[in-house]
Amino acid sequence: xxxxxxxxxxxxxxxxxxxxxxxxxxxxxxxxxxxxxxxxxxxxxxxxxxxxxxxxxxxxxxxxxxxxxxxxxxxxxxxxxxxxxxxxxxxxxxxxxxxxxxxxxxxxxxxxxxxxxxxxxxxxxxxxxxxxxxxxxxxxxxxxxxxxxxxxxxxxxxxxxxxxxxxxxxxxxxxxxxxxxxxxxxxxxxxxxxxxxxxxxxxxxxxxxxxxxxxxxxxxxxxxxxxxxxxxxxxxxxxxxxxxxxxxxxxxxxxxxxxxxxxxxxxxxxxx
Numbered sequence: 001x002x003x004x005x006x007x008x009x010x011x012x013x014x015x016x017x018x019x020x021x022x023x024x025x026x027x028x029x030x031x032x033x034x035x036x037x038x039x040x041x042x043x044x045x046x047x048x049x050x051x052x053x054x055x056x057x058x059x060x061x062x063x064x065x066x067x068x069x070x071x072x073x074x075x076x077x078x079x080x081x082x083x084x085x086x087x088x089x090x091x092x093x094x095x096x097x098x099x100x101x102x103x104x105x106x107x108x109x110x111x112x113x114x115x116x117x118x119x120x121x122x123x124x125x126x127x128x129x130x131x132x133x134x135x136x137x138x139x140x141x142x143x144x145x146x147x148x149x150x151x152x153x154x155x156x157x158x159x160x161x162x163x164x165x166x167x168x169x170x171x172x173x174x175x176x177x178x179x180x181x182x183x184x185x186x187x188x189x190x191x192x193x194x195x196x197x198x199x200x201x202x203x204x205x206x207x208x209x210x211x212x213x214x215x216x217x218x219x220x221x222x223x224x225x226x227x228x229x230x231x232x233x234x235x236x237x238x239x240x241x242x243x244x245x246x247x248x249x250x251x252x253x254x255x256x257x258x259x260x261x262x263x264x265x266x267x268x269x270x271x272x
């Protein structure tokens with residue numbers, strides 16, 4: 001299965017439960033195939049709800065205005081006022097005042113960026129699904145944004161927008177794998193190269209610093225090698241009809257490398 005599908009052609013639920021290995025699936029396989037074979041149903045976190053709201057404000061303003069609710073003066077999701085609105089609109093779409101301040105703060109910061117304005121000024125679709133194949137195995141990527149002329153955008157909350165912090169985040173969450181999968185699926189579907197893949201990164205707390213970043217070619221090639229190796233591992237498990245067990249090999253471990261180098265410990269939030 002190779003192709004490009006808009007959100008109206010392939011709703012999110014069909015994408016996540018349908019054919020193909022997603023980047024999240026490959027992350028599980030990369031860690032241990034047993035995790036993939038025994039994965040549970042994904043439940044969105046509150047951080048993911050806030051990320052969806054941010055993307056809606058940025059890329060789908062009409063949907064944001066009509067669907068998302070920010071409750072001024074409401075401080076807790078356990079309050080009666082919040083529960084009333086959550087029952088009416090859905091808890092994923094209702095936010096406390098503090099959460100709303102974060103969403104709007106990130107939005108206002110990104111809208112001051114010339115890079116953001118350039119990206120959203122194109123004609124684009126949101127929630128586009130790309131499907132590709134490697135060695136007979138289908139893989140898939142869902143993009144936050146894909147323009148008609150082949151520019152992809154991923155909006156990401158980042159707990160630090162320094163180059164070192166973002167570089168570590170790319171490695172920790174394997175965003176280089178995501179980019180490689182997207183580039184390869186796009187080329188298989190269209191015969192053309194994806195012109196760009198830009199991450200719009202913004203801190204979720206004041207002063208809401210933001211930065212646009214792209215990955216270098218070496219990192220993307222490493223991502224390509226990793227996702228293809230993960231697919232090979234999956235295919236091997238299919239052939240052997242075994243995805244291993246929950247028992248891992250014994251290991252000798254030590255303190256992290258940063259404790260020897262004098263660097264500060266890297267702190268990662270959830271992948272959103």
